[in-house]
Amino acid sequence: MSFLCLSAFDRWACTSQSARIRQLSSISVARYIFPIPFILWSLVNIPFLLYSDLVPPIFTCFFTNDLFMRIGVLFLSPVLTVLLPLIVLILFGLLTYRNIRLVSHIRQQPNQTRMSTWEQQMTRMMLTQTLLSIFCTLPRAIYIVYAIATLDESTKRTFDEMSIVALVDQLTVSITSINFASSFYIFLLASPRFRQTIQMYLKRGLHLGQNQVTPTKNIALTATTHTGRQTARGTIQPIVQS
Template sequence: MPLTIVQLDLIGRYLNIYFGSFMLIAGLLGSCINLWLFTRHRFRKSPCSRFVIASSLFDILHLIVALFLRVLADGFGKDPASSSVIGCRIRYYLITFSAYASLGCRCLASFDRYACTSRSISFREWSSFKIAYNFLIINTFIWICFALPNFLYFNLVPIGPARVICHIAEKAYSNYFAYFVNPVLYFSLPLIIIITLAIKTHKNLRLMNKTKRIKRLERRMASMIILQAITNSISSIPYGIQFFYSVITFTSEKDEYRRAQENLFLQITRLSYYINFISAFYIYYVSSKQIRSTIRRTILRQKKLSTPSTSSSSSSKNQFSDKYASRKSFK
């Protein structure tokens, strides 16, 4: 028996409330742990750590302005961005900036790992702290400027007698996003860059393993970036398919039931898209024994620090009771 329109809408709503909330908490927690990990002395030695730190900061911003507000809008029916034009434009400016800046950091991290594992001495010089900082400044500046048109072309668009949404109000800018920005700049080009660099880095690692000319930390960082590239590529496919489908069928006649089906598919693929912004720490944790041991040692250290205070308090209580008992017996 097929699901009704109401049931399809309820599934999408509960997906946003429960799964979306879980992803939000997991993403914020993972990004904060990444910041803590890669600012430590052991992991700061690699230039790639700078891209991971910057990407984690952009991920936190994106999860707040995109996923958190999306859960409020699609899960609880409360969309703060639709209450004012200024809020609408600021939100989508920050969404665009943080998404592309984070993606740029992942591309730069992939390039850094490729350069670091290169057999060419001159090309390995591209993996340095100075170049990493310069790349980060350029990356941030490009996407700050790139997102500026959102302040002009996003507006509150009515979609019913008593409902408005924050959307692109200019058709030319909408076509620019639909046919160039999303398919080329966000999906196709970064995936080609990341996958190509991941394959080349993997080949370099195989050669380096024979000659053992690469530090263990750099090798592990390269392996983590490769695994993250694969995960991001897979998680981007459903949303890319949904996006191309919506563009192709935009002018098609659709009944209410088909719209409800497409909306549910949109909710599912949109949540899969957020995996790009929540998965970094968990990929690093699974693929790196060094990260697991660092976290384990930190937890054990915290337990040891809390244990003496407990034992000292209990010993002081015992001493007090002994003194009290001796005084009582003396009397």
């Protein structure tokens, strides 16, 4: 989700009318921002390594510290993994759509058709990715709300109830993981230009390009012309004067 949020920020920056904001959408800036998610999530997960362990009777990984359990369940899980990414995606998605609308209005008439096609593709990809992200993270959000509401009763559950809760937990995590592979398929289905680029690179990589055959008609005509000239020259008899 972190890189999806960064990609949403990049789309907003590259479509902005401000030159200063457009400079944020560059490789040099990306090199500085790229390590930030790794550092942030490494710092966030250090307490999980210290205060988590396999808890009997089903030996699932759970908190061993009550204070950190409340912090993780009430703040870290719902905010960092659900609410904050959704807010960022929706916010920058709306801002990107606003930038595209503004750009389409200030363009001259000859460029309206080209910008309209590009605007439709960007809008379709943006809305599809945002809706898919909401759809994928909504089950996780519902489960987190349920876990928070039943936090005090978690110690009184039976073995079967704990197994069902653990299964639902893993299912919601798996559904949320769809976001990591959604961008490629969204771009592939929504953008004809992206599909053409993929086809071009596949043909180039697999050597599936059509072989071009040079026509031989001109070569045959040239050969015939040269042969005719040589024959004509051979039949000319020299005139000898006495």
